[in-house]
Amino acid sequence: MQKWITKNRYEIHRVLKDRCNSFLISSENFILLVDTGKTSAYKKLIRNINSLNIHPYSNKILVLTHTHFDHCQNAAKLSTLNGFKIWVGKAESTFIKNGYTPIPQGTNIFTKILVAVAKRLLKPFLGYAPFDVDLEVTNNVLLTEYNLNIKIVATPGHSAGSVSIIVDDEIALVGDALFGIFPNSIHPPFADDTKEMIKSWDKLLQTNCKLFMPAHGKPVSRELMQKEFKLYSTKNDFQS
Numbered sequence: 001m002q003k004w005i006t007k008n009r010y011e012i013h014r015v016l017k018d019r020c021n022s023f024l025i026s027s028e029n030f031i032l033l034v035d036t037g038k039t040s041a042y043k044k045l046i047r048n049i050n051s052l053n054i055h056p057y058s059n060k061i062l063v064l065t066h067t068h069f070d071h072c073q074n075a076a077k078l079s080t081l082n083g084f085k086i087w088v089g090k091a092e093s094t095f096i097k098n099g100y101t102p103i104p105q106g107t108n109i110f111t112k113i114l115v116a117v118a119k120r121l122l123k124p125f126l127g128y129a130p131f132d133v134d135l136e137v138t139n140n141v142l143l144t145e146y147n148l149n150i151k152i153v154a155t156p157g158h159s160a161g162s163v164s165i166i167v168d169d170e171i172a173l174v175g176d177a178l179f180g181i182f183p184n185s186i187h188p189p190f191a192d193d194t195k196e197m198i199k200s201w202d203k204l205l206q207t208n209c210k211l212f213m214p215a216h217g218k219p220v221s222r223e224l225m226q227k228e229f230k231l232y233s234t235k236n237d238f239q240s
């Protein structure tokens, strides 16, 4: 399992990879899990969390970067069977009680067609078990009450309620706010509101983070983020 350590010794473990990355941030009395992967990954996720041997911990929080099925299909189980409290962007809450979050628009001709087809044919496979939300994130949530330099910030665009987790002002876990399907690209193939998403990139660049970890694929450097922000903010007529 790959891990990253920040300047103040926060450990970020990648507890799931492949289809959807899931990260776990640990400290003495606290674990913060970010995203859950799909139903089929549940056993692997639990096995990987347990293998870290970070018991005992008193606070277990699951932050969902958003509620597309591949990020949250294990949320209900993690709440009822494993005692995780669930934090999620407020704009996602309306979908959770129905156990279905609409997939976003395609951002290019291929994914536009794909979404049109998938919306009709694949809907039965894109759902998840509904779950209770313990905290609806509207803007910034600081984890100072746990003595942690961790911040959850709203980064809408890919979906209205997308959030990112800023760890030690050094590494950002960004869900689907950015991820490239081509080399040296960070523009996701799907987004509800591209302009909003570019604004969120700007917000992420206003932190001191050096590394941006998407839920799909490899970490993105600050340099690549800056280059892509410049390109797409011009294209989308958006200046910070």
Ligand SMILES: [Zn+2]
Pocket (backbone or CB within 6 Å): 066, 068, 158, 176
């Ligand atoms: Zn998504």
